[in-house]
Amino acid sequence: MHPEVAIILLNWNGWQDTIECLESLYQIDYPHYNIIVVDNDSQDDSLEKIRAYCKGEIEAGSKFTTYTPSNKPVKIFEFQEDELESPFTLDSVEEINNTSSSGKLILIKNLENYGFARGNNIGIRFALESLGSPYTLLLNNDTVVDRNFLQELVKVAESDDEIALVGSKIYYYDYQGKDNEIWCVGGKIDLNHYPGHYAVLEDVDIKSHQGPTLDVDWVSGAAMLIKADKVPYNYLDEDFFFGCEDADLAVKLHEQGFKSITALNSIVWHKVGASRKKGKLVKTTLSEIRTSLKFIKAHKKGYKRHLPVYYFQIILFYLSAFFNRFF
Secondary structure, three states, X not given: OOOOXXXXXXXXOOHHHHHHHHHXXXXXXXXXXXXXXXXXXXXXXXXXXXXXXXXXXXXXXXXXXXXXXXXXXXXXXXXXXXXXHOOOOHHXXXXXXXXXXXXXXXXXXXXXXXXXXXXXXXXXXXXXXXXXXXXXXXXXOOEEEOOOHHHHHHHHHHOOOOEEEEEXXXXXXXXXXXXXXXXXXXXXXXXXXXXXXXXXXXXXXXXXXXXXXXXXXXXXXXXXXXXXXXXXXXXOOOOOOOOOHHHHHXXXXXHOOOEEEEEEEEEEEEOOOOOHHHOOHHHHHHXXXXXXXXXXXXXXXXXXXXXXXXXXXXXXXXXXXXXXXXX
């Protein structure tokens, strides 16, 4: 069984990363997928470069993927955000469905930069309402995927009806010259400590863990497969502009009795921090603090009583990050 998967990449002024990710996706061994690139009103020449890549005019490869021209040109189905308000004709959907997975790209141009949650939700809504996809996959555009990463994700998702979210084992794309450093395999929720969710399971030695899966509290939105029938929680909360959307979704689904699982045989490499580097450090840090506190507030009873503790933890958290980075 190979149910169709809608793979959603959000692009904002990052066409170089996007086409590298696309090239790796077009070489996966999974037979039924649609790639949806949602452009969040980029102010560079992202759209022109993505179109040129699809025509075969720009080569994209990496140390993990070798460029292949065999599927070029890639047919682009391009839509403006405001065009999605009206129902699609049967012919539009039929043409998309009749084009091979590795020979097509759906490109949606947003009118504004809506951030991670709303930007992805526009792609999710198209996948669910127009394409009827049983799975959506949120994938950061600054990632490169292993050939069988999607096969492994779907295999785990199909193994248990109670599984709602499946994440990949995510390695650093480049970490001090080493390619085998794990960045994230999901994490745990701890609302008593800022930032409320942690990307590393300290009590699990991943390299020696036995078995293909790992039970977690949440999986990273950098590579997150979502079962489309887990309504109404298959959309991200748009109150979060950038950050905590993935943990928030996992908490809501867990409250409904659903599981989050990491598929350890699904491999993705991630250019960690690429999106955040586009912003100023102080502004980005303040945004992270506000977002994390908003996440804790949404799920922690007695939040206001704990605010002094959280403020103290925030100071320690960023002091520790500062010293780890510079000393």
